[in-house]
Amino acid sequence: MKVGKFSPDLLERLLAKLEIRDDRVLLGPAVGEDAALLDYGDRVLVAKTDPVTYATNRIGWYAVHVNANDVACTGATPRWFMATLLMPETSSEEEAEGIFDQILEACNSLHIALVGGHSEVTQGITKPIITGCMLGEVEKGKSVHSGGAQEGDSIVVTKGIALEGTCLLAQDAADAIAAAGVDAETISQAKELLLSPGISVVKDALTACATARVHSLHDPTEGGLATGLWEVAKASGAGLAVEEGSIPILPECSEICRALGLSPMGLLASGALLITLPPEDVPALMSALEREGIEAFEIGQITAPEEGVHMIGGHELEPLPSFERDELARFLSP
Numbered sequence: 001m002k003v004g005k006f007s008p009d010l011l012e013r014l015l016a017k018l019e020i021r022d023d024r025v026l027l028g029p030a031v032g033e034d035a036a037l038l039d040y041g042d043r044v045l046v047a048k049t050d051p052v053t054y055a056t057n058r059i060g061w062y063a064v065h066v067n068a069n070d071v072a073c074t075g076a077t078p079r080w081f082m083a084t085l086l087m088p089e090t091s092s093e094e095e096a097e098g099i100f101d102q103i104l105e106a107c108n109s110l111h112i113a114l115v116g117g118h119s120e121v122t123q124g125i126t127k128p129i130i131t132g133c134m135l136g137e138v139e140k141g142k143s144v145h146s147g148g149a150q151e152g153d154s155i156v157v158t159k160g161i162a163l164e165g166t167c168l169l170a171q172d173a174a175d176a177i178a179a180a181g182v183d184a185e186t187i188s189q190a191k192e193l194l195l196s197p198g199i200s201v202v203k204d205a206l207t208a209c210a211t212a213r214v215h216s217l218h219d220p221t222e223g224g225l226a227t228g229l230w231e232v233a234k235a236s237g238a239g240l241a242v243e244e245g246s247i248p249i250l251p252e253c254s255e256i257c258r259a260l261g262l263s264p265m266g267l268l269a270s271g272a273l274l275i276t277l278p279p280e281d282v283p284a285l286m287s288a289l290e291r292e293g294i295e296a297f298e299i300g301q302i303t304a305p306e307e308g309v310h311m312i313g314g315h316e317l318e319p320l321p322s323f324e325r326d327e328l329a330r331f332l333s334p
Helices: 008-015 059-070 093-109 162-170 174-179 184-191 193-196 200-210 224-238 251-260 277-292 327-332
Strands: 025-027 036-040 043-052 079-085 111-121 130-139 155-156 216-218 238-242 274-277 296-303 309-313 316-321
Touching: 008 316, 036 093, 043 059, 059 079, 059 093, 059 130, 059 200, 079 296, 155 277, 155 327, 162 174, 162 184, 162 193, 162 251, 162 327, 174 184, 174 251, 184 251, 200 216, 200 274, 200 277, 216 224, 224 238, 224 274, 274 277
Parallel strands: 079 111, 238 309
Antiparallel strands: 025 036, 036 043, 043 130, 079 130, 155 274, 155 296, 216 274, 238 296, 309 316
16 A cells, blocks of 8 residues: 555545444544544533644654644643653664654643653564543533534635645755755745644634534645545545635645646645634624634535535536545555
């Protein structure tokens, strides 16, 4: 198999084998869903796990935020974090301590408690790997999930694309990007995207849930915005149509993707948040996000399932582009 997450067909085949007999599981594994919801009386416990495998010099900080994002996408507040840290044999104690400090820094910034985990030096790996597990909680009756989108909903996306993939390309392939004609200032700006506007969507999600009748939230990650939109439609049993000209592509992303022959729509897009909600609630949502310093853009609408998943380019209606795997993985591991 190629580098990247499992194909939807394989994932569906694996998940079809599950039979959950515990009636306290409110939401279990499903294509397009990124966290589990568990009944805890007057509260819902949210559980999420995600690894960080791409090379990054802020891997510990990054692991906290990507897991917190998916918990926040259920309307929950991230509360508790655990991490398994695997270090290669070439690592130093100083490197291990640096990653631990990054985890603490990120947890403290989100008021999350680091409650456990595991660490070891592991044979056969060449770079650190972290698998995180984040727990959060939300009042019963107020949780949301990717599969809650309703026909007629407006689709809003925050910040822009593809924040994460552009930053990782700038960090890991700066020489190739420069050789393709991208100037040093653009590469430098791209390297800072994880921090500004930032990869966290926790504030985006909690602001949305406190302001509007949010039907679904989703954090587009591997496979980019196009895959994230498809996952919302798939999980919700709906169709959708988005306007190509309304999609906010970050200028650094546009320039680097053009130089490397990549599509922004299929590039790792953490840092953006997809929100579906009644159209009449959009103005209040936009105003609330603006007060928090978060840009937001209305890009389309949820439609009937028989209408499929489409993009409107000019006056043309065409299928939403699909990607066998993320554009970052395709570039780094052809």
